[in-house]
Amino acid sequence: MGKEQDQPSLNTTKPESEQTDMDRYGLNGLLSLVRGEQSDQNTVALGTDLNFLGLDLSSRTDGVKLSKTFASPWIETSRSEVEPQFKTPEEFHISDVSKLEEKLTLFTDETLFYIFYTRPRDVLQELSARELMNRNWRFHKGLSLWLTKDQSVEPIQQDAQSERGVYIFFDPHNWERVKKEFILQYASIVA
Incomplete structure (x- = not known):
């Protein structure tokens, strides 16, 4: 019993007006986020399961692209090349150019x-x-x-x-x- 009383209780939460930045954004804030106590912050930080939005992301749709134009939110920093959505007509190919x-x-x-x-x-x-x-x-x-x-x-x-x-x-x-x-x-x- 004595040891349990020495440790601070994890269930104690301060009112919003008394919380410091360490309470909101430190480990205590992370703990409340993981528990799902604050639903707005939980949605922003952890995201939403796309299956709930109607997108079928099961393993049978591996080859299906979600969007033809949006490759990734990190496309500007990505090193992989994106396939262009066009094909150059044959009449535009030039082969007889002098050196x-x-x-x-x-x-x-x-x-x-x-x-x-x-x-x-x-x-x-x-x-x-x-x-x-x-x-x-x-x-x-x-x-x-x-x-x-x-x-x-x-x-x-x-x-x-x-x-x-x-x-x-x-x-x-x-x-x-x-x-x-x-x-x-x-x-x-x-x-």
């Missing part, structure tokens, strides 16, 4: 510069850089600019690592070609 590398050869230098500067860290940036290099443009690593030799003036070799000449630079800020006399260090260009 992108072949198309880039048809573009002007300015278009290739545009692709290079607007697609950082993209395959298109690399492909446009390759095409510019095929057209004798070189990228200067220190200046972060494209340059090419002026065909009318032959550069003069200064030493084994550099040459002096007239070069045409492409200025991406003003979007124009600028002709300058320049000493080119071979190590500073991407070959």
